[in-house]
Amino acid sequence: MASSRVLYVHSDDYVRTCDSMARLPHRASMVHLLIKAYGLLKFMRVIAPRMASHDDLAAFHSDAYLSHFELVSREGEDADLPESQQYGLGYDCPVMEGVFEYAAAVAGATLTAAEGLRNGVCDVALNWAGGWHHAKKDEASGFCYVNDVVLGILKLREQFQRVLYIDFDLHHGDGVEDAFSFTPKVVTLSFHKFSPGFFPGTGDIAEVGLGRGRFYSINVPLSDGIADEKYVDICHSVLQAVNTTFLPEAVVCQFGADTLAGDPMCSFNLTPKGLGQCLQIVLGWQKPTLLLGGGGYHLANTARCWTYLTALVLDQVLASEIPEHQFFPEYGPDYVLEVTPGCRSDTNNPAHLDQVLAEIRAVVRAEIWNLAMVRAIARH
Numbered sequence: 001m002a003s004s005r006v007l008y009v010h011s012d013d014y015v016r017t018c019d020s021m022a023r024l025p026h027r028a029s030m031v032h033l034l035i036k037a038y039g040l041l042k043f044m045r046v047i048a049p050r051m052a053s054h055d056d057l058a059a060f061h062s063d064a065y066l067s068h069f070e071l072v073s074r075e076g077e078d079a080d081l082p083e084s085q086q087y088g089l090g091y092d093c094p095v096m097e098g099v100f101e102y103a104a105a106v107a108g109a110t111l112t113a114a115e116g117l118r119n120g121v122c123d124v125a126l127n128w129a130g131g132w133h134h135a136k137k138d139e140a141s142g143f144c145y146v147n148d149v150v151l152g153i154l155k156l157r158e159q160f161q162r163v164l165y166i167d168f169d170l171h172h173g174d175g176v177e178d179a180f181s182f183t184p185k186v187v188t189l190s191f192h193k194f195s196p197g198f199f200p201g202t203g204d205i206a207e208v209g210l211g212r213g214r215f216y217s218i219n220v221p222l223s224d225g226i227a228d229e230k231y232v233d234i235c236h237s238v239l240q241a242v243n244t245t246f247l248p249e250a251v252v253c254q255f256g257a258d259t260l261a262g263d264p265m266c267s268f269n270l271t272p273k274g275l276g277q278c279l280q281i282v283l284g285w286q287k288p289t290l291l292l293g294g295g296g297y298h299l300a301n302t303a304r305c306w307t308y309l310t311a312l313v314l315d316q317v318l319a320s321e322i323p324e325h326q327f328f329p330e331y332g333p334d335y336v337l338e339v340t341p342g343c344r345s346d347t348n349n350p351a352h353l354d355q356v357l358a359e360i361r362a363v364v365r366a367e368i369w370n371l372a373m374v375r376a377i378a379r380h
């Protein structure tokens, strides 16, 4: 990728705001400082994010939710208002003081990235602190308060007719799928763990979208232990089929790193190399691409992964040795960039994966039929 055509959304204030989210202490700083320590900033256009306005957020979220969320954020922890529960606030989505400003900052950063792509200022835009894919129109969920992914896609839709969303996070991208389940203008494609009782519980292969959006939601349910080779194979098959039938004009990827070996979610057994191969497929399409983060609870591995993916976008090869920088001690005991796969067994038996692929292909074929019909009608 011609380097100046890569936009990196960053400011020290933004990193400080993201770091303040207690449950991911310093993750935003670790990611940024590792990218900086590897000398990658000079290859990118660094742009400070804007804050999302109330109107920006209202493009997707309901006014009722936003005003309640803003109210409890001002009052902080002790805001146990009765209606908080209906808005998903509390429990999974604790109301820390200033959480509204945090959500508005992240949404503003994703919008800043999407605007760069919409205006043709860049070909690839990065916001590793974004990717909060569970938030619903009027409900926080899974530690996601504002769905910056939906806002970014809506921004791209101002310019591009068809947008493909690809969710590589361990968890099903339910908030994004819900937002676009009725429209054929956005294909949502999610690869995730699907298992009884595993959050959010949706994302079965049978979920294909509704009404005019039928066949435009694609779900690839996977089981524990999957490693790079099989994961990349599945991704390659589905991505190629979707790209050739849907012909997206822009792509949004959520690269939640909770799929990596060593993550406390302890589910998949991927490494940044495997995710990198998936990213290479998408970059090969040479379409305006927005890259976002998401989950990722082994903080050093998450920083390793998103730094590695940033280098891939820039065609830069990184040394294995973690460079000296403030968080160097976090990368022990090996102090290398690579993540070693675990020795957990892969519970995805080949027959199941073939079945999943066959069903996906049927859905995509159905989509081809749909597209052919749409084109035929458009011609008359």
Ligand SMILES: O=C(/C=C/c1ccccc1NC(=O)c1ccccc1Oc1ccccc1)NO
Binding pocket: 023, 024, 092, 134, 141, 142, 143, 169, 170, 171, 199, 256, 258, 264, 265, 294, 295, 296, 297
């Ligand atoms: O990663 C996710 C969703 C995570 C999630 C789902 C339901 C309820 C809470 C969730 N998130 C968290 O608990 C959460 C968010 C940020 C930091 C640590 C978090 O806890 C843990 C606890 C143990 C392991 C991993 C994460 N979506 O992509």
Ligand SMILES: [Zn+2]
Binding pocket: 169, 170, 171, 256, 258, 294, 295, 296
């Ligand atoms: Zn996740």
